[in-house]
Amino acid sequence: MQTIPRFGKYIFFTIALFPHESPVAFAKENNAEFFDLHFCDFLGTRQHISLSINELAEDSFENGFGFDGSSIRCWQPINRSDMVIRPIASSAVMDPFIKRPTLALQCEIVDPTEDMIPYTRDPRYVLKKMQDSLKNSGICDHARVGPEAEFFLFDDVRYQESMGQSSFSVDSREAYWNSGKVEPGGNLGYKNRAKEGYFPSAPFDTLQDCRNDMCAMMTSIGMHMEANHHEVGGAGQCEIDFRFGHLVEVADQLMWYKYIVRNIAKQHGLSATFMPKPLYMDNGSGMHQHYSLHTPDGKNLFTGDDYAGLSKMGLYFIGGIIKHADSILAFTNPGTNRYEKMIVTAQRPRKKFLNHLKMMASFVELQEISAWI
Numbered sequence: 511m512q513t514i515p516r517f518g519k520y521i522f523f524t525i526a527l528f529p530h531e532s533p534v535a536f537a538k539e540n541n542a543e544f545f546d547l548h549f550c551d552f553l554g555t556r557q558h559i560s561l562s563i564n565e566l567a568e569d570s571f572e573n574g575f576g577f578d579g580s581s582i583r584c585w586q587p588i589n590r591s592d593m594v595i596r597p598i599a600s601s602a603v604m605d606p607f608i609k610r611p612t613l614a615l616q617c618e619i620v621d622p623t624e625d626m627i628p629y630t631r632d633p634r635y636v637l638k639k640m641q642d643s644l645k646n647s648g649i650c651d652h653a654r655v656g657p658e659a660e661f662f663l664f665d666d667v668r669y670q671e672s673m674g675q676s677s678f679s680v681d682s683r684e685a686y687w688n689s690g691k692v693e694p695g696g697n698l699g700y701k702n703r704a705k706e707g708y709f710p711s712a713p714f715d716t717l718q719d720c721r722n723d724m725c726a727m728m729t730s731i732g733m734h735m736e737a738n739h740h741e742v743g744g745a746g747q748c749e750i751d752f753r754f755g756h757l758v759e760v761a762d763q764l765m766w767y768k769y770i771v772r773n774i775a776k777q778h779g780l781s782a783t784f785m786p787k788p789l790y791m792d793n794g795s796g797m798h799q800h801y802s803l804h805t806p807d808g809k810n811l812f813t814g815d816d817y818a819g820l821s822k823m824g825l826y827f828i829g830g831i832i833k834h835a836d837s838i839l840a841f842t843n844p845g846t847n848r849y850e851k852m853i854v855t856a857q858r859p860r861k862k863f864l865n866h867l868k869m870m871a872s873f874v875e876l877q878e879i880s881a882w883i
Contacts, residue, residue: 533599533613537563541611543562544560544561545561545565545613545614545615546608547561548615548617549619551583552583553583556765557582559595560612574617576595577595578591579619593620596617603732606730606773618632618634619635634761634762641757650804651804654755655754656799657797657799658798659795660749660784662748663775663780663781664745665746666679666680666781667679667680668680683746684716684717689701701714703744704745704791705742705792708741708742717748721739721750723774723778724770724771728750736753743793743794745789745792768784783795786843786847786850812824
């Protein structure tokens with residue numbers, strides 16, 4: 511019999527170990543007073559609504575709950591604001607941050623004005639359609655992806671905008687620009703120079719305990735954690751890696767990843783940002799993605815005897831990304847800040863193109879083809 515993983519005062523329900531347990535029974539076991547329904551909006555932000563546990567029943571996972579979708583960005587117009595949020599039973603876990611015991615559930619969005627069909631702007635549904643399309647194409651049975659999401663942890667973040675001025679300021683205890691700062695207890699001088707933050711040990715790396723707490727929390731909700739380390743950006747840049755997997759599974763985990771990173775950072779008195787380029791003259795953050803295509807029995811279709819140990823399919827996959835880079839970047843890199851990384855030398859991307867006054871990164875530099883997944 512396997513032991514239920516624990517973190518703090520809660521017992522956690524994990525998809526891998528307990529796929530058939532009733533979330534309603536699990537909520538009672540943990541004395542849940544509320545349940546939290548969370549989903550991803552069209553622009554990638556995690557949204558949520560909390561309800562009293564009295565409202566949760568076994569048929570809730572089929573019938574869902576009504577909500578007003580007109581005030582969510584890029585969602586529904588006011589005349590079609592009635593929507594239904596439907597929790598996924600296998601996603602049940604006790605939220606590790608909300609003070610009162612709260613069951614957390616990943617959700618899908620359906621449109622009651624269209625006979626309860628999946629909502630077309632729900633990113634999770636879009637990904638599921640793409641996953642089904644890939645399988646139906648006959649190219650492969652499934653794809654796997656392993657993301658490497660980078661982020662900065664700052665000690666102070668300030669910004670303002672008014673009719674007469676606009677400004678922003680960030681600060682990090684590790685930053686080289688604080689080498690002359692008067693600090694409580696004295697400035698000990700352990701600062702990281704710009705672009706020299708990769709793999710330093712303590713006392714230069716001051717964020718190890720924070721990252722470990724993040725990894726422990728992710729492990730407690732069923733994520734398979736692999737590594738964490740300081741990244742190249744000297745002023746608090748970090749990376750935490752978790753195990754690759756199927757597309758929708760990994761996307762769900764990545765939403766938890768960002769939620770946990772931000773909330774653990776706050777507990778440590780830090781502010782986490784996944785902004786691509788928060789600092790001038792230092793490395794920016796990205797999310798490398800390791801992709802592979804597989805047969806039903808798990809054989810990797812990218813391994814072969816061609817260049818760099820790749821198959822023809824692996825090489826064509828790279829070529830397809832390059833060919834369609836401008837279209838892909840409209841979704842993966844829509845904001846202008848992402849291209850500030852191009853102004854000075856950065857770890858990635860290394861190449862750039864100018865197309866109709868628009869700077870684009872060579873997508874093959876952002877997407878790494880993996881023959882080992």
